[in-house]
Every structure is written in C-alpha cells, then in structure tokens.
Amino acid sequence: MSTLPPPMGLLAELTHRCPLQCPYCSNPLELKRASEELDTASWQRVFGEAARLGILQLHLSGGEPAARADLETLVASASAAGLYTNLITSGLMLDESRIRALAAAGLDHVQLSFQDVDATGADHVSGLKGSLARKLAFAGHVRDAGLALTVNAVVHRQNIARVPQIIALALALEAGRLEIAHVQYYGWAFANRDALLPARAEVDEATAIVTAAREQLKGRLVIDYVTPDWYGARPKPCMGGWGRQVMVVTPNGEVWPCHAASTIPGLIFDNVRAKPLAEIWQHNHAFNAFRGTQWMTEPCQGCEHAERDWGGCRCQALALTGNAAATDPVCELSPAHGALAEMARDAATASPPPFRYRRIGG
Ligand code: SF4
Numbered sequence: 001m002s003t004l005p006p007p008m009g010l011l012a013e014l015t016h017r018c019p020l021q022c023p024y025c026s027n028p029l030e031l032k033r034a035s036e037e038l039d040t041a042s043w044q045r046v047f048g049e050a051a052r053l054g055i056l057q058l059h060l061s062g063g064e065p066a067a068r069a070d071l072e073t074l075v076a077s078a079s080a081a082g083l084y085t086n087l088i089t090s091g092l093m094l095d096e097s098r099i100r101a102l103a104a105a106g107l108d109h110v111q112l113s114f115q116d117v118d119a120t121g122a123d124h125v126s127g128l129k130g131s132l133a134r135k136l137a138f139a140g141h142v143r144d145a146g147l148a149l150t151v152n153a154v155v156h157r158q159n160i161a162r163v164p165q166i167i168a169l170a171l172a173l174e175a176g177r178l179e180i181a182h183v184q185y186y187g188w189a190f191a192n193r194d195a196l197l198p199a200r201a202e203v204d205e206a207t208a209i210v211t212a213a214r215e216q217l218k219g220r221l222v223i224d225y226v227t228p229d230w231y232g233a234r235p236k237p238c239m240g241g242w243g244r245q246v247m248v249v250t251p252n253g254e255v256w257p258c259h260a261a262s263t264i265p266g267l268i269f270d271n272v273r274a275k276p277l278a279e280i281w282q283h284n285h286a287f288n289a290f291r292g293t294q295w296m297t298e299p300c301q302g303c304e305h306a307e308r309d310w311g312g313c314r315c316q317a318l319a320l321t322g323n324a325a326a327t328d329p330v331c332e333l334s335p336a337h338g339a340l341a342e343m344a345r346d347a348a349t350a351s352p353p354p355f356r357y358r359r360i361g362g
C-alpha cells in the first residue's frame with residue numbers, strides 16, 4: 001500500500017477565457033478555447049474525486065472562472081463535497097446578484113486581483129479600459145455578501161512605486177489579507193520579462209515598505225509577500241515541491257503538477273476524462289518525474305536544503321538552462337546563477353518594450 005500523502009489543494013482552471021490580457025498571466029502561451037473545456041458534470045465528478053482523495057482546498061481559477069455560466073452550480077457541488085472553496089477572480093464578470101448567489105451556494109473566500117491602483121496603469125496592464133472602477137465596485141459586493149476577501153496585487157517595474165497605495169487600498173476595502181506578489185518569470189511573464197522586471201534597488205525598497213507595514217498593521221491586515229525569484233539567493237519550493245501539495249486541472253481536463261508543466265518536453269500528462277484523480281496523483285508520469293529527490297543532479301543531490309526547497313522550479317530551470325532537471329539558476333550554488341544575475345541586470349536597465357498581451361490564438 002502506498003504511503004503517498006494526498007495533495008492539500010486542487011487548482012481548477014475552469015476556463016482560459018478572460019476579459020483581461022495581463023502580460024504576466026500564469027496561463028500557458030497556448031490557451032484553450034471554450035469548445036475544449038470540461039462540461040459541468042465532469043467538473044462535478046472531479047470535485048467529488050478530489051474530496052475523496054483527501055484534498056481540502058479548491059481554488060477556482062482561470063482565466064476568469066466567472067466566464068463559466070455554471071460557476072454557481074460548480075461552487076454548490078464543491079461545497080457539498082466538503083471542499084473549502086476559494087474563487088480567484090478579476091471581478092469583472094460578477095454583478096451583485098451573482099456574488100450573492102455564489103455566497104448562497106457555499107463559496108468560502110474571494111481573491112480579487114488588482115493590476116494597479118492607478119486607473120491608467122490598470123488599463124495599460126490589463127488591456128481593458130475602466131477595469132479599476134469595476135473592481136472597486138465588485139469588492140463592495142463581496143463585503144456586502146459577507147464573504148472573506150483577499151486583495152491580490154502583482155507588482156513589476158511599471159507599478160512597484162505604488163506599493164504604499166496598494167496597501168492603503170487593501171485597508172480601504174477592508175480585506176482580511178493582502179497578497180503582494182512580484183511577477184514570477186515563466187509563461188507570459190517570461191515573454192514580457194524586459195517590460196516587467198524591476199531593478200534590485202526598487203525591489204529592496206518595496207520589501208522594506210512591506211516589512212514595515214506588516215509590523216504596523218499586525219492584527220488588522222495580513223500581508224503575504226512573494227519576492228521575485230531572479231534576485232534571490234535560494235529558490236522557493238515551487239508549488240510546495242513538485243507533486244507534493246497541489247494538482248492543477250486545466251480547462252480541458254489535463255492534470256499538471258504546476259501551471260507551466262506543459263513547457264517541459266517529454267512529460268506525459270493524464271486527463272480526468274480518462275482516469276480518476278487518485279490514480280493520476282499516485283501513478284502519473286509527469287507527477288513522478290520530479291517528485292522527491294531521486295531525480296536531482298549536482299549540486300542539489302545531497303544538498304542539505306534538498307527537502308526544504310526541492311531544488312526550486314523545474315519550469316524556470318528549463319527556461320533558463322534548457323534542462324528541467326538542472327538546479328534552479330535562482331540558487332547561488334547553480335553554475336547558471338551568474339548568467340541569471342546578468343540577465344536580470346540587463347532586463348531591468350533597458351527601457352521597457354511594449355507588452356505582448358495574453359490573447360487566445362496569440
Ligand atoms: S492574470 Fe489577468 S489575464 Fe490572466 S487570468 Fe488573471 S486577470 Fe485574466
């Protein structure tokens with residue numbers, strides 16, 4: 001009998017459709033069309049399988065999950081299965097009555113993304129005019145429906161100066177939690193890295209502001225802070241370690257160990273249309289390819305941090321070295337770390353090129 005513990009969370013990417021076009025979107029460059037999406041009954045079955053596998057948290061994401069007309073039905077099914085449900089949304093496709101219906105269906109939590117606190121900046125990053133005002137109205141509806149709210153703000157060189165205003169916005173919206181996340185450079189963000197990467201001094205200043213605010217706002221606002229990998233000395237345990245904590249189900253039902261796993265050549269993915277989640281978790285080729293420490297090469301192999309950071313991000317290792325099994329170049333012990341530092345310096349000092357916006361069909 002296997003002793004593999006179940007994952008903690010399921011990230012259900014219900015659709016790749018989204019009214020926004022953020023140039024750092026975590027979706028793959030090849031976006032799925034509506035005609036390829038799983039139907040309602042398939043998602044409901046997957047949520048039941050997830051609960052039986054021992055998964056506790058369901059993150060309903062996209063694209064924009066509210067682009068699915070059956071979102072309320074899906075939330076009700078997930079809630080009935082006993083899953084904690086978190087909706088990750090742009091807030092642009094949910095009016096007051098829909099958010100009330102979601103609360104009635106059992107939704108536990110809303111994570112609302114902001115592209116900027118400045119209307120012009122928000123329009124520029126999202127590729128949509130007027131998005132900020134609509135998000136502010138949506139946050140009010142979430143509060144009125146009695147739902148817990150987290151504000152999520154992705155920061156980069158074009159909005160990093162406004163970190164203090166981002167913190168003020170979260171307070172004004174009475175959010176319980178604020179996540180300030182520097183862009184992570186894979187997928188669309190890797191394609192836009194020269195337009196997004198801030199200089200190290202800007203990152204240090206933002207970090208100091210967040211550290212001070214955390215202290216000052218203790219008991220009032222929890223601030224999560226995701227630092228940019230490229231200026232680190234040690235990598236993060238990507239997704240809590242490959243095949244350890246999270247399963248990602250794509251709009252068409254493929255199951256991946258992380259958002260960007262499809263960029264790694266040679267991995268074989270299973271689909272929930274053909275196999276139950278529990279079987280995929282235990283036996284799928286892609287999940288087992290980088291699970292644990294056996295696959296590691298030097299210097300990760302035998303390193304005292306191997307079971308802490310699990311060698312960092314496989315997709316980042318591939319994007320930067322061409323080898324998914326290499327040590328993540330973010331680690332200063334990696335032979336590629338110096339080249340990454342140089343690339344970061346070049347990207348942050350060049351004048352930012354125009355965004356390549358996220359669009360279905362390129
Ligand atoms: S990051 Fe932007 S484009 Fe991507 S799903 Fe979220 S809101 Fe839509």
Ligand code: SF4
Nearest residue numbers: 300303305306311331
């Ligand atoms: S060598 Fe590998 S395991 Fe050790 S700290 Fe660096 S990335 Fe982590």
